[in-house]
Amino acid sequence: MPGHRDARARRLIAAACTGLAIAATVAGCGGNDDAPTLNGFTRTPPARVGAVGLPDVAPGAGGRTLRFRAERGGLLLAYFGYTYCPDICPTTLADVRRALDRLPAAQRRRIAVAMTTVDPGRDTGEVLNGYLSHFLPAWHALRTTDPAALRRAESAFGVRHEIGPKNADGEYDVSHTAVVYAVDDRGVVRVEWPFGTSSDAMATDLRTLLTRQPTPQT
Numbered sequence: 210m211p212g213h214r215d216a217r218a219r220r221l222i223a224a225a226c227t228g229l230a231i232a233a234t235v236a237g238c239g240g241n242d243d244a245p246t247l248n249g250f251t252r253t254p255p256a257r258v259g260a261v262g263l264p265d266v267a268p269g270a271g272g273r274t275l276r277f278r279a280e281r282g283g284l285l286l287a288y289f290g291y292t293y294c295p296d297i298c299p300t301t302l303a304d305v306r307r308a309l310d311r312l313p314a315a316q317r318r319r320i321a322v323a324m325t326t327v328d329p330g331r332d333t334g335e336v337l338n339g340y341l342s343h344f345l346p347a348w349h350a351l352r353t354t355d356p357a358a359l360r361r362a363e364s365a366f367g368v369r370h371e372i373g374p375k376n377a378d379g380e381y382d383v384s385h386t387a388v389v390y391a392v393d394d395r396g397v398v399r400v401e402w403p404f405g406t407s408s409d410a411m412a413t414d415l416r417t418l419l420t421r422q423p424t425p426q427t
Contacts, residue, residue: 276396287323292326371385
């Protein structure tokens with residue numbers, strides 16, 4: 210229903226703006242004075258999220274817990290959303306894919322993407338993986354039905370979500386923080402991109418961050 214989808218979109222946009230406002234109050238663009246300027250936001254001190262993790266239901270993962278920490282010398286792009294999102298989530302994932310496509314293959318191989326569903330009631334593992342396959346060649350699909358575990362992960366990042374009441378058709382809105390987080394191999398969030406950050410800006414930041422990370426030995 211168009212009206213229902215529009216209302217859902219407005220709530221999501223409000224959540225995205227809230228996330229941006231929170232980031233703006235705790236961080237400034239560019240980070241440290243002696244480091245290259247980043248297009249996204251950086252917190253001072255940065256969020257440390259490597260101690261928390263969620264089950265990965267992506268093909269081949271077997272439900273193993275994925276800690277929010279990149280592989281050595283790489284970056285993990287973490288995002289909290291849901292597959293029924295009408296516009297913000299698909300737009301964000303498309304922007305992430307375009308940003309990755311702007312990088313040389315050697316750098317792309319050092320970056321992983323993980324989406325955590327905030328709507329596990331509708332987002333089964335099959336649904337979540339099918340959704341992500343439209344945007345990415347490889348991914349981590351994080352899903353838990355334990356509300357406390359999801360809250361711990363959200364709290365580490367400063368993420369929030371709210372599931373609204375069901376309507377007569379059994380549908381409901383979900384509002385959530387719409388931010389992509391780039392996490393290094395120590396579990397430190399290096400930069401945050403609010404909804405609306407361009408793929409060019411993301412790609413530039415990824416190049417900058419990867420030059421600071423030690424290249425993994427082969």
